[in-house]
Amino acid sequence: MRPAALDWSVENCTIARAMEILGERWTVVVLREVFNGVRRFDDMRVRTGIPRQVLTNRLSMLVERGVLRREPYREPGSRPRHEYRLTGMGLDLWPVLVAVLGWGDRYLADPEGPPLTVTHRDCGAEVRAALRCAEGHDVTEPQDVVPVPGPGARRRG
Amino acid sequence: MRPAALDWSVENCTIARAMEILGERWTVVVLREVFNGVRRFDDMRVRTGIPRQVLTNRLSMLVERGVLRREPYREPGSRPRHEYRLTGMGLDLWPVLVAVLGWGDRYLADPEGPPLTVTHRDCGAEVRAALRCAEGHDVTEPQDVVPVPGPGARRRG
DNA sequence: TTGCTGAGTCTGTCAATCAGACCTAGCCTG
DNA sequence: CAGGCTAGGTCTGATTGACAGACTCAGCAA
Incomplete structure (x- = not known):
């Protein structure tokens, strides 16, 4: 029996689009960290072992796509930094x-x-x-x- | 506030393990096809545009990991072939x-x-x-x- | 002034992705 | 039984991505 799906285009498939964001090796692991409350670059890096460059890329991609946002903060006695937090899109x-x-x-x-x-x-x-x-x-x-x-x-x- | 998650190891994290299977660019798209009833190599390839080599790799990886199984079938007037079907693990x-x-x-x-x-x-x-x-x-x-x-x-x- | 630290960038290597051509087993037709 | 067709692949070479390790940079602190 010929599957009905063959008649339909997949060019605008939302699973494929979602996987363009989520489908890279480390993306979901990064999100796991943020959901667990780990929001800073080095904490994530030490815990996950993701190479710096890759972590940088993943974080900026997630910020660019609207899943995370960069939030400035300042701990007493150190200079201002920023951390990564989930947007509404990310929380979903x-x-x-x-x-x-x-x-x-x-x-x-x-x-x-x-x-x-x-x-x-x-x-x-x-x-x-x-x-x-x-x-x-x-x-x-x-x-x-x-x-x-x-x-x-x-x-x- | 220091996140509690920092005290715990992530080496046996099941999200990371799941993403070793699901976290490659095309894996979930392949699964989408199978869930939609598209079970044959060429149908998938034509619909998704995944390069042959990559589709071959993804399918055998998914079979090896127990998400799909290869099922022989025979249409009248053609030689025996096989198609890909979900295992219980895949259905889940x-x-x-x-x-x-x-x-x-x-x-x-x-x-x-x-x-x-x-x-x-x-x-x-x-x-x-x-x-x-x-x-x-x-x-x-x-x-x-x-x-x-x-x-x-x-x-x- | 020097050092420390979090958050990167730079560089080079190695693996994965991709496109496109080539291969192959079994059936069918002449 | 030679030749062609087709599903399901391999093979090859170019491009992209992952990765490790060294280097950079800003601001605070001693």
Whole structure:
């Protein structure tokens, strides 16, 4: 059976566009750091082992794309510096990070368990990414999700 | 304030491990194709424009890592071939793909809207990735999620 | 004046990406 | 059974990116 997807163009696919930002080796690791509250160049570098040049590139790319912003700050007794903080666009990446974390925890963790969990501030219970439809139904089986062309779909030329 | 994360090692971080698989330029795009039902080498290549060599590499990497499997099939009147299908581990990437799609749709879509939506098979309503805690509370604000060291956490040496 | 520190830049090496040409197994047609 | 077609690749060479290690630079402090 010929997949229906073959009739539709992928030139404006938003997954591809998102992966142009997120799809470089270290980008998501940098975002993990920022979500964890690590906001300064050298802290990130020491923790992650990312080469300086690459970290510089990734951070400026993320600033340029609007995911992070540079925020000046000044600690008493040192000169003014800046740190990297999430913008609204960046904060909205939480579900992506949590989804990746959940998958990694399930298939790639060491036997003793994952090194990090995310919890709900109010009740302390573990937070996970779940799929839900606009009608409020939970979607647990992958087979229950059907991709369909959206408003911006274009036929292939 | 010094971030607590600095005390913890990241060597066994499951996000980093997941991104070793997902974090290459084309991997997620390949997965998007497979989730959309496009399972054959040439269909993918024509649709995505991925260079042959790279597509070969990505597919065999994904097979090797257990995300895809090669399935032989035979269409009447042609020789036996094989196609790529998701394993259980691969199917569990749905929440990741949907989360990326949701973010991309929100910030990177063309004005006329996203080219693809995912819907619930039963009711046809749009499916989105949401965060929920184990107690069943919905988590809508990024600030309501708190990262804490998990069972596999190691102090930094 | 010299030194320290956070946040870089510069340089050279090595690996990955990419485009484009070439190859190959099995089927089909003449 | 020779030749062609096609899906699914290899091979080759040019460009880009990752990486390590050394160097730079601004401002504070001794």
